[in-house]
Amino acid sequence: MNISGNHSNDANGWILVLGGTGKTGRRIVTSLKEMGIPTRIGSRSAMPAFDWNNQAGWDACLNGVESVYVNYSPDLAVPGATDAIQAFVERAKVHGVKRLVLLSGRGEEEAQACERIVQESGLEWTIVRAAWFNQNFSEGAFIDMVQTGQITLPGGDILEPFVDVDDIAEVALVALTQEGHAGEVYEVTGPRLMTFKDIASDLSKATGREISYLQIPQEAFVDGLKASGAPQIVVWLLDYLFSTVLDGRNAHLTDGVQRALGRPPKDFADYAREVAASGQWKVAV
Numbered sequence: 001m002n003i004s005g006n007h008s009n010d011a012n013g014w015i016l017v018l019g020g021t022g023k024t025g026r027r028i029v030t031s032l033k034e035m036g037i038p039t040r041i042g043s044r045s046a047m048p049a050f051d052w053n054n055q056a057g058w059d060a061c062l063n064g065v066e067s068v069y070v071n072y073s074p075d076l077a078v079p080g081a082t083d084a085i086q087a088f089v090e091r092a093k094v095h096g097v098k099r100l101v102l103l104s105g106r107g108e109e110e111a112q113a114c115e116r117i118v119q120e121s122g123l124e125w126t127i128v129r130a131a132w133f134n135q136n137f138s139e140g141a142f143i144d145m146v147q148t149g150q151i152t153l154p155g156g157d158i159l160e161p162f163v164d165v166d167d168i169a170e171v172a173l174v175a176l177t178q179e180g181h182a183g184e185v186y187e188v189t190g191p192r193l194m195t196f197k198d199i200a201s202d203l204s205k206a207t208g209r210e211i212s213y214l215q216i217p218q219e220a221f222v223d224g225l226k227a228s229g230a231p232q233i234v235v236w237l238l239d240y241l242f243s244t245v246l247d248g249r250n251a252h253l254t255d256g257v258q259r260a261l262g263r264p265p266k267d268f269a270d271y272a273r274e275v276a277a278s279g280q281w282k283v284a285v
Contacts (some may be wrong), residue, residue, distance in 0.1 A: 013066030015176055018042035018050060019073055022137050022175070022274050024230040027169035028069055028176070037177065040065065051082050058091050067090060067099040067176050067272075075237050076104060076111035078243075085114045099124040099182070101175045103168070104175060106131055107249045110235060115185075124182040130187040131163040131250060132219070137203065139165075141230075141238065145201055147213050147283050154218045154242045155196050159251040162187035164266040173261040186256035190265050193251055199268065201230035203231045207281055213273035218243055 015032055019025040020041030034040040040061060042050035048060035052073065062068075070088070072081055083100075092100065092203045102118045104127055106109045108146065111129075136142050145151045168188055175181040194202075200213040216224075225235045257265035275281060 011210050014038045014040050014051075016040045016042050016068045017071075018069060019071035019103075019169065019255075020069075020072065020075070021045065023133065023165045024072055024137055024169045024172065025069065027166065028173055031169070031173050032177070035177065037217040037250065038116065042068075049244050054258075055087060055091070059095070060090065062091060062095040062097065065092075065095060065097055066239045067144055068097055069099070069172055072103075072114070073242075074233055075108075076114045077108045077220060077240055078110075078209055078237060080231060081110060081149070082113050082117065089117055089123075097123060099126075099176070101126045101128060101172050103172065105245070106163075106189075107245045116168070117244035126172075126181045127185040128172050129187040129256070130168050131161050132246075133165050134162050134190070134266075134268055135165045137199070138275045139270075141234070143281075146207075146211060146281050147207065150198050151196055151203075151213045152216050152221070152224075153196055153213075154216060154221050155246050155281060156215045157195050157197075157226060158246050158248055159195060159220045160246065161193050161250070161253050162268050163188050163190045163193075164268075164271050167257050167261070168263045171257060174260060181260065184260070186260045187254040188256035188260075188265065189254045191253070191267050193210065193253065196269060202269045202272050203281075204270070206276040 015037055016180045017025050017029050017039060021043045029041055032203055042061055044051050049057055051057060052066050072085060100118050100121065100123050102115060102125065104115050106129055115127050133140065138147050142151065171186050171188055200211045203211040209255045222235060222239050225238060
C-alpha cells in the first residue's frame with residue numbers, strides 16, 4: 001500500500017490499531033509505520049495490552065491517541081459487541097480521540113447497530129463495511145480446504161462479492177490519515193459476484209491443481225467445525241454467517257473501494273495468483 005499526500009495527524013497524535021496483528025490490522029500498522037506515523041498496536045500480546053474483555057486496560061492504550069481503527073474480534077455480530085463498542089466509544093471520548101474508523105460487515109443487523117453507536121458518538125467517523133474476505137482462503141478458516149483440494153462448505157449457488165483484505169486495509173488507512181473521508185460509509189466488495197464453485201475454479205487455475213467445491217449441509221459443516229476443535233465462538237460465528245448472512249442479501253456489487261481510493265477493487269483471480277506464487281498453498285509432500 002503506497003498512500004501519498006499529507007496525513008492529517010499532528011506530530012503527537014497516535015493512531016491506535018485494534019486487532020493490529022490480524023488480517024486488516026497488521027497491514028494498516030505496516031503502512032502507518034512506513035509513513036512515519038506514531039502507531040500503537042491494540043492486541044492482547046502488545047504493550048500496553050488491549051483486550052475487549054478487560055476494560056481496565058483500555059485507558060493505557062488510548063492515552064495520547066488521536067484516531068482509532070476499531071476492529072472488534074471476532075465479529076460485530078457476536079453477542080455483547082454493541083455493549084463493548086458503546087463502552088469503548090465512551091472511553092475514547094474521555095481521552096480526546098477525534099476520529100474512529102470502524103470495520104463492519106455487510107448484511108449483519110448487529111454490525112449495523114454498532115455502526116450507529118459510532119455514528120452517534122459525536123466524533124469524526126468512517127465506516128468500512130466489508131464483504132467476505134478473499135483471505136479467508138489463505139489466512140483464515142478455509143486455508144486447509146484449499147490445501148486438501150476440496151472446499152466443503154454450505155452456500156451452494158449463493159453469490160458473494162468477495163473483497164481483498166489489501167483493499168479493505170487501504171480504505172481504512174486513507175480514512176485514518178487523510179481528510180475527506182469523515183461521515184462516509186464505504187461498503188467494500190470485490191469487482192464480481194462469485195459462488196464457491198467459481199472460487200474453486202479460480203483457485204484451481206492459480207495453483208495448477210484440481211480444487212473442487214462440495215456443498216455440504218449446514219449441520220454437517222457445524223459438526224465438522226466442532227470436531228476440529230474450533231473455539232466455540234468461531235463455531236457460532238461461522239454458523240451464523242452461513243445461515244444468516246450468506247442467503248443472497250449481499251449478492252450485489254458496491255463502489256466503496258472506487259469511491260475511497262479512486263481505483264477498482266482487486267479481483268479474486270489476481271489475489272489467487274499472488275498467493276499461489278508466494279507458496280502459501282504449497283502442499284507438504
